[in-house]
Amino acid sequence: MDGPPPPRVPTLADVAARAGVSTATVSRCLNAPDRVQKDTRDRILEAVKHLGYSPNFGARALAAKRTDTIGAIIPTMDNSIFARGLQAFQTALVDHGMTLLLASSSYRRDLEETQIRTLVARGADGLLLIGHDRDPALYDFLARHTVPVLVSWVFDPTQPRPSVGFDNRQAMAEMTHRVLAQGHRRLATISGYTSDNDRTRDRVAGVRDAMAEVPDCAPLNVVETRYGIETGARAFAQILAKTPETTAVICGNDLLALGAMRQARTMGLRVPQDISITGFDDMEIAVIADPPLTTVRVPHGDMGRQAASMLTEMVRSGTTPDTVALPCEIMERGSLGPAPRS
Template structure:
């Protein structure tokens, strides 16, 4: 890699002229490569592609478009918008930013680190004023991209030590510990944690870690199982059926999220198994349906809208839109709440 490439790689600062020079062609040809690639020969296209990769060139997608919002864009990346948890965080972000005439550019990565990296690169082409990420675990390539940015980066939904970015979130390990300790206090001893079917859901894995730590401290053997079903309701149903088929049934199931726990409650009704008398069920997230199902679901409520609102305020303060005393990223984890209902 050339010295120029090393300086510019991942920073989004290389220009079309840098690419043209390295590819030994013209800026007009580079423009044609993006807009009309069929008019560029295969040999020249390959040279341009290699130059783009070496320089870490990011095309300015904002040029010539979005004139009314150019310079007022904040990029946000979440795992999913189908989950009400993240939908409320997005609402908190969007509502707060729009009050100061900033627009939210949103994308989802479906729990894929590789997709997150591609989205970050694509977002940088729109010249955002800030980026909001979900969680504090990213691929090495994404970490390298972020490290070179000169714009605010906020991490949400997690709190991890030694991160270089402000964090708006809470400890998932602590939530796992608290639910486990609650179930123990209620007299349950054969407590099984049912993990998310999404292996790259790092925050669910942290809750499992909290469960495991607490079980060992209480002198109990932790048991972590995982359903192979993709859809959360189906995963919960399958996991419940499998656990009830064991010779020694668990007396409590702690699910990675409320949708899985709801699936288990529905399956228990179909099987004629009483909740919580025969088996207690607990979840995480306090989804809208959690208090409406029968029995109501014991769960952990987290400040999902507040996470988005505080992230937006932290950005606005760093962009000079607010006085410093009105918004700062929280140095301590945000509060969450154990919600006790009839299921456990």
Template sequence: MSINDVARHAGVSTASVSRTINSPDIVRPELRTRVEAAIRDLGYIPSGAARALASSQTRAVGAIVPTLDNAIFASGISSLQRRLAQMGYTLLVAASEYDLDQEVREAHALLCHGVEGVMLVGEAHAPALYNLLERYQLPFVNCWTYRASSDHPCIGFDNEGAARRLTEYLIDLGHRDIAMIAGVSQSNDRAQARIHGVRAALAAIGSELAEQRFVEQPYGVADGRNGMSELLNRCAQPPTAVICGNDVLAIGAIFECQSRGLEVPAAISITGFDDLSISAHLQPGLTTVKVPSSEMGAKAADFLVKRINGETTLLHTEIETTLIVRGTTKSAVNRVVTT
């Protein structure tokens, strides 16, 4: 594929394509948009970056995460970078903001910088992304997810299974009126899997996650407060327990309960997911699922470098999560509700 192909696809001259690539600021916005769309559609990589990619001389690896605001991703990226540095590689990082189309654009940009491999988060990616990686035979690995039958390499954990075990723990404490503040599930297979895990555990005892006991929120402390407020406003009687899609949502949910005079866990039990470092230092400490982000980052680095060097590697690696029980959960028997 050449610059001529891009020019034909966009209906412009090769000079216009060249200016868009090398000096985009001097190109009319309408023209630049057409050329950039053609580059994305064709998966075109400028010749210099393509030569570097083909010769594997950049010693650079890319990583695309959903967001840089979540400390759990920062931990994994930090571990990935440390391990890559030990092997003489540089890490380039991009964020997709949970937008699958943006993820494709970020992957294309990383390819243009000549990365030799890419770490991704989750398994649900746009077909265009997988096609792009396959076209350039770029080694990649999906992290924060594990499925033994996946068509793609993965290093991670069973999100659905972890959420199910967390729910079963609450059920064993006598909780039946369980609610959930989930992360936004659109374009997020990890959030979807955790929701399925909660529903599956409740279905196993003949119960369900009722519509009025379920909300989705973005991943932020304020969002956790909003989610808890919405749950509490829907019914006169609060749920006995609330499962949150991550620790940040759980922290917000705890703050909202405290502002309403609902003691955690005497009035309501709350759980998180991730085990951020702050979660052990809350009062009370947060019951949560420990996600092995650092281990995933290091293993992803080893996997990518081996694939770059043509070595054989396991395609699917499962890392176990751990239920961490702290002070935000207790038995549902004789709970005290104060307002």
């Protein structure tokens, strides 16, 4: 019936021709359907379907000055912590008609900077970033390009930028309270690197906050290391070498805690009878660790979903939302027990 198939990808003009209207009407029909009459719309839609038309992205971006694309830069996808939040973020973004442009920084500030510039150059309408710590020049750059930024994974109402996240400091303070409540007074912390990272800093600060309220605490032994199981194990050994009297090790994330637990076992220490260990994140495996890990449940999913809504709103309306705080929950499980009688 039909002639030979069109040799090229159909354009708006092809649709317009087939429907017997102008390209403007087709464009409107696609972007604001209620601005064209029902029968015209039907005719256009038929043409669209028949031709298999799909708008050219570049042309649309050029003319409309937006891409319906949101960029996100996370430290890493390697461990599931960020991946879970990202999954929720991406899914929600799709529901809002947005697409995710993704990059990772490997926790490196210089790389993150490059990635931010790249994503903006790639036309990201808005950006999701983790944490506030960043060169002010970068924020200037983003402002100049009028790219809205939403910060996640933290809650800090004193920052000028909106964020959606949780209060790392308070969550860790709460965890530390629980540890202290078990009678522990000789604590140590295995933390991620704190330079360029407000989240890790806040977590350590939270530990200190809680300790400050109890008079007879020994000084906190803090070891900084890269996040990971192996590094957690090594850090644990280091801690016991320096302060063997430690009865509880508060870890900056679950991976570190898992490594610490393994090392404890290796060294013949029972958890929690001889030493208590806590984590942060509540990864899926926390509950099947032996003993199950006491940790902080982070609202990954809510954070991701909220971030998607907020960013979409920011991009579409140009408004700046209020910073949102999401609650964490302490999951008390087997790895935290009473302090041993010394």
